[in-house]
Amino acid sequence: MAPPARSIISTSTMSTRIEAGQMTYKNPPTAPRQSATFDEYTLSEIRRAAATGIYDIRGAGAKRKVPHFDDLLFLGASISRYPLEGYREACGTNVVLGARHAKKPIELKIPITIAGMSFGSLSGPAKEALGRGATLAGTSTTTGDGGMTEEERGHSEILVYQYLPSRYGMNPHDLRRADAIEVVVGQGAKPGGGGMLLGQKISDRVAEMRTLPPGIDQRSACRHPDWTGPDDLEIKIQELREITDWEKPIYVKVGGARPYYDTALAVKSGADVVVLDGMQGGTAATQEVFIENVGLPTLACIRPAVQALQDLGMHRKVQLVISGGVRNGADVAKALALGADAVSIGTAALVAIGDNDPRWEKEYQALGTTAGAYDDWHEGRDPAGISTQDPELMKRVDPVAAGRRLANYLKVMTLEAQTIARACGKNHVHNLEPEDLCALSIEASAMAGVPLAGTDWIPGKTGL
């Protein structure tokens, strides 16, 4: 067919040559356009689901961007508020947990604790490193689904023992040698979800601790087997207190879902401490669809929980521990300023002891991923030796050196939080308050209940 003259007709190819008298020109091509809706990740997930017939399970927390502590700023001191001298004037960081009912409350030197992460999901040396690091820094660490190990009890001066729906490894002996008990109702990564530890991570030791055959997939129940609802929870807490002679602080951990009511009900049920975990909170293994689509962002959880405590006259009497995406001292300071008593960290602690370290890049690539993005923690092939039960891989974690790194990191976070608190004129990190903050976005302003920067507007509270 003869090329069309003097007109531009064909759009079927990107480089249609047009004869225009003597002139030839190239139609500017349109660049290939990727869909914002069907982006590369979404397409790959459709293909993966089609090929395997199984939903994607992974570790870590929500990866989507949600309003977070980064969307808040501190105002610092000015004429009306004078700052404290850095390094000279003291700025306290200690926190007492459990004084409401427990005969033996615990005192942490810093307002940052290590969150519950199960032995089974983590290797023995990783648990030991967490215990060592936390102890050096003067704070607590927490067991997880699967029971208490000698590695963590032996190396954690203050150990919180989780009481989970699965009750794997639960026994009165460990209950008595714990320093506090944490009744786990939910987790931010999966409020309303149970757990799944895949067969490849069920070594003989893990299987024995859980009273199950080695090598099979282990489902952890999503509901407690012997109580439902707040009235039962109150009786359950009473039982745990009676078993341990009212000595131990009892925490209740909930995922960020209905923070006002969950906090109020936990208090009503007799909790000494409420642990509230937002949707960015990490997990060892959960469905991707759950991690990314269920739960409230951490930032949106804090104010309603604090409000519930204040409405009940229990703020600072029942302590509030916040987790889910806490990364640095600024995050700590912001959580405390919004009313939390302490924070707890999971993912960041794992990174501090070597998780996702670029030094293993070649091996991450061999697993089809890259350092920083590796999240197949349930598969047990972690090059860093942390989320694995492989005896060779776990040798890569030196518990002493890794513990030291965790302690360093915790100290840096604490110093950072103190630096901010002093700049705001506070002699204790708990004296930080919402009035020290402003928000960078309308969303963050509404969620955190602090004014949009440069205005006195809090959506839903002041003005329109």
Added chain:
Amino acid sequence: MPTFDLASVPLRDLNQALHAVGAGANETEFEVINPRGAHAVAVGIDAPVRVDVHGSVGYYCAGMNAEATVTVHGSVGPGVAENMMSGTVVVKGDASQYAGATGHGGLLVIEGNASSRCGISMKGIDIVVKGNIGHMSAFMAQAGNLVVLGDAGDALGDSLYEAKLFVRGEVKSLGADCVKKKMRPKHLALLADLLAKAGVTDAKPEEFTRYGSARALYHFNIDNVDAY
């Protein structure tokens, strides 16, 4: 024998006295009167004592028991002997939900009926119920033996792991992955032993049917998804 009258003595005093029993203690027999439905009666005992509770109790009686023999001369609320480690708990009346939940060891005998979720997530305990049990019993049961002289309700043994279930009467329905299994000589011997320990004289092992896990849910498979 020390007697604790829960109409006048706080529960804490009872449990602390039971916890204080150490090796070589003089007092090894205790009596509890007027429990009036109290929760957490005789919990967390860790010594070979004998406790007789006269009357009915609320939730979690004998919770986490180790070594002790606790007898309730009455009925019990939810979660009797939950997470028991060892020892014996006997309920002369009926039991509410979750009897023996997550128990690791020891023997729980219920002379009357047990409600739903009896033996849920059991991890090694032996449970003998002389009457009937309710629905969803032995849900996710991991290890141990559940013996029922009467009937079982709906969805017995749903998502069962390695626990063994023996029922003499009717089973209304089986839960996912729970199947009828052959009674072999070793099972008959095991059952005879359990019946003897529970003081059952009017039932023969041959009258029971054994149920266990088909183990089809042990590895996730999309084709089983309807069962999950």
